[in-house]
Every structure is written in structure tokens, then in C-alpha cells.
Amino acid sequence: MNVLQNLTELYNHLSFDSTYRNVCKGILENMEAAANGTIYEIAELTNSSRTTIWRMVQKMGYSNFSEFHHELKRAVKQYTYYNRILPENSEETIQGIKEKFMSQVMQTYQLMDTQMDVQEMESIVDEMAQADKIVFYTPYKDSSILALQQNLSMDGKQTGYYCLFPDMLEDSLTLDEHSIVFTNMIDHLETMDMTQVFENIKKKKARVYGSLAGKSRYQIYFDRVLFHGNAGSVVEGVLAFQMYFFMINEIYRMKYID
Incomplete structure (x- = not known):
């Protein structure tokens, strides 16, 4: 699970009044600023405290803030990789997207059959x-x-x-x-x-x-x-x-x- 999936899953996992949920929301909505910010700047960005950020990082399974922040930087840098389902194609068309999905559905059928x-x-x-x-x-x-x-x-x-x-x-x-x-x-x-x-x-x-x-x-x-x-x-x-x-x-x- 990459850090963006981790943040999204935690966001969906928590109650609406959870402080950690608001922190996840703030980071996901301001990913570039969070990736380039310090723990103090992320706390300010998400209207929380440094302690809250640190505890949220622990809830996600990271051993320290530096580990989490490193993964966040890499995820933001490669965001076009994380948010893609089909391979990148500069000449992509809407019809082409449909055809690629249909092709992968057929591949799924073959996998299931064999x-x-x-x-x-x-x-x-x-x-x-x-x-x-x-x-x-x-x-x-x-x-x-x-x-x-x-x-x-x-x-x-x-x-x-x-x-x-x-x-x-x-x-x-x-x-x-x-x-x-x-x-x-x-x-x-x-x-x-x-x-x-x-x-x-x-x-x-x-x-x-x-x-x-x-x-x-x-x-x-x-x-x-x-x-x-x-x-x-x-x-x-x-x-x-x-x-x-x-x-x-x-x-x-x-x-x-x-």
C-alpha cells in the first residue's frame, strides 16, 4: 500500500469528528504543500499540532515522520503513476480508453478460464x-x-x-x-x-x-x-x-x- 492509499484508507476509516481524519483530508487536498513542508508547516496547514501529525503517522504504520514524509514526497512526484489505471499514452482518446478497458476485460476472461x-x-x-x-x-x-x-x-x-x-x-x-x-x-x-x-x-x-x-x-x-x-x-x-x-x-x- 502506498502512502496515498494509506491516507485515503485512514480518512475513510475514521469517524467524521476525528482529528486524524481532518489531518488526512488536509494533506490529500494540499499534497504538494504537505510534501514540501516541515512537520510544523503540515500542522499549520491541517489546523492541528505537531503531536497530532506524529500520532497519525504512527497510526498509518510509519516508524517516524521522516519515513512518512519521504514516501509522501515520492508519491507527489510520481502522482501521474499513482492515479492511472491504464498505461500512459500521450495520444490517448476517449474511444481508445474504452477499447483498452474492453481489451483488459477480455484478458480477465482468459485468466479466469485458464x-x-x-x-x-x-x-x-x-x-x-x-x-x-x-x-x-x-x-x-x-x-x-x-x-x-x-x-x-x-x-x-x-x-x-x-x-x-x-x-x-x-x-x-x-x-x-x-x-x-x-x-x-x-x-x-x-x-x-x-x-x-x-x-x-x-x-x-x-x-x-x-x-x-x-x-x-x-x-x-x-x-x-x-x-x-x-x-x-x-x-x-x-x-x-x-x-x-x-x-x-x-x-x-x-x-x-x-
Whole structure:
């Protein structure tokens, strides 16, 4: 998760009257000024205090303000990378955008057809039915997971959904050999280091099932790769992840709820 995702997730995660939410809002609305400012200037920019800024940085999982500020500077400098779904094209047209998205939808279909085996999916559903706790660690919230969580809860399963690094880190310490973790962490240079989270999972003897886009340093922790997407296709990765868990949800409902 990059710092902009981190700020956005924390902003959406907090109550409307939260001081930290207002700080996130101030930084996101004034990213360039925040990236070039000191902790005192960011405090003034967001109508808060230096202590509040420091505590918010800790809530996001950064060890110090310098680490957070470095990531913010890099994110602002590369903002056209972070806010793009399709690769940059100086000759882009509206029709061209539609055609590229349609092409990636077709790539998603091919991925689902070749990599998503129904027998394997049923096996995973059966493992979930035997597990005590099933949690999801992803960079963003997805409706397919939220739908699946409802059925898991109806079946008496303990479940959780975490997007912020500190929440994942804390939850990873509560797992045991009867727990399953699903993840689609994206391993880019700008992503917060998730090594400690995965180390905790393995120490607790929980299982880790994840999707991959290209090579990942975290693959060594996976007990099972759900599917392997194209590293250059954001749309394919998102759609494949959604469709996979919508299917898992329907299989679970059919076998264990209805």
C-alpha cells in the first residue's frame, strides 16, 4: 500500500469528528504543500499540532515522520503513476480508453478460464468451512469480500477485513493454525514493507492464500497462489480478484448456507 492509499484508507476509516481524519483530508487536498513542508508547516496547514501529525503517522504504520514524509514526497512526484489505471499514452482518446478497458476485460476472461479451476475453488471453500477464522489483507476494500464476509458470519465464522498496515500487524498476532489469510498485496517499490505481517502469520501457523501480479517477494509465504495476473494490467487484476471472490462466495453459500 502506498502512502496515498494509506491516507485515503485512514480518512475513510475514521469517524467524521476525528482529528486524524481532518489531518488526512488536509494533506490529500494540499499534497504538494504537505510534501514540501516541515512537520510544523503540515500542522499549520491541517489546523492541528505537531503531536497530532506524529500520532497519525504512527497510526498509518510509519516508524517516524521522516519515513512518512519521504514516501509522501515520492508519491507527489510520481502522482501521474499513482492515479492511472491504464498505461500512459500521450495520444490517448476517449474511444481508445474504452477499447483498452474492453481489451483488459477480455484478458480477465482468459485468466479466469485458464487459471480458476472449479475443483480447486471448491476445495478452498471446504477449507474455509473447517477454519475458525478467515481474514482478508488487501490494499483497498472490495464488495466481493464484504459479500463473502456476510456468509462467513452467517456460518459462525470469525472474520476480519484490514487495509491499514497497523491493523494487519495487530490482527496477524491473533491467528492460529485454524486461521486462513487471503491477500492480494501488490509488491511495488513504493509499497509499505509487509514482511513482519507475513512472518507473524507463519509463526502462528496460519495459512496464506494470495493472488499475484508478476513476481513478489511475499510469494515465499504463500501456501497457495489463487491465480497469477498480468503485472502490467491493473484492470485485469482488480476484475479477476473481484470475480474470484464473488464465485467463492456463491460456492460457499450454495454448500454451507442454503
